[in-house]
Amino acid sequence: MSVVIVIPAYQPGALLIETLEGLAASGYPVVVVNDGSAEECHTIFSRAAAIPNVEVIEHAVNLGKGAALRAGMNHALCRYRRAQGVVTADADGQHRVADILAVARDLEGANTELVLGVRQFPKDVPLRSRIGNSLTRTLFRALYGQDLRDTQTGLRGVPRPWLRPCSGHATPATSSNSTC
Numbered sequence: 001m002s003v004v005i006v007i008p009a010y011q012p013g014a015l016l017i018e019t020l021e022g023l024a025a026s027g028y029p030v031v032v033v034n035d036g037s038a039e040e041c042h043t044i045f046s047r048a049a050a051i052p053n054v055e056v057i058e059h060a061v062n063l064g065k066g067a068a069l070r071a072g073m074n075h076a077l078c079r080y081r082r083a084q085g086v087v088t089a090d091a092d093g094q095h096r097v098a099d100i101l102a103v104a105r106d107l108e109g110a111n112t113e114l115v116l117g118v119r120q121f122p123k124d125v126p127l128r129s130r131i132g133n134s135l136t137r138t139l140f141r142a143l144y145g146q147d148l149r150d151t152q153t154g155l156r157g158v159p160r161p162w163l164r165p166c167s168g169h170a171t172p173a174t175s176s177n178s179t180c
């Protein structure tokens with residue numbers, strides 16, 4: 001195992017299960033972070049935890065996507081100490097399993113380079129999203145001299161040297177105590 005896939009999830013639907021089932025055969029471990037979802041989502045997370053290579057950790061309350069990503073990455077670094085890095089993907093099914101696995105394979109060969117998945121935007125993307133991506137794209141190009149087509153993608157391959165574990169992380173849903 002050289003890469004861990006981390007998926008933050010808040011109020012997920014059946015698309016999360018479809019994604020996880022598709023990833024199960026890859027051999028990559030997957031950490032799903034239940035970011036304080038409502039009780040109605042318990043069935044989804046129970047089904048997720050039953051899928052081979054999938055582990056569910058949870059926040060007691062919704063802390064936001066950033067906190068869920070940090071918790072998932074930290075957990076991955078603590079639990080999978082030999083992992084080269086972490087691939088993040090969204091729980092809403094917007095990333096195809098093949099694309100998630102392609103980013104994982106690219107990360108394995110990237111050493112210390114960030115790998116970004118790029119979404120193809122349909123013409124009916126909300127104006128707010130189009131403007132936000134355009135502004136951050138322009139800022140990134142001005143600051144770093146690189147043109148990224150999608151600065152807001154949730155599909156990222158982050159090499160281990162870019163990640164720093166913090167002192168605490170979410171506990172596994174199946175355990176009452178988890179430490180590094």
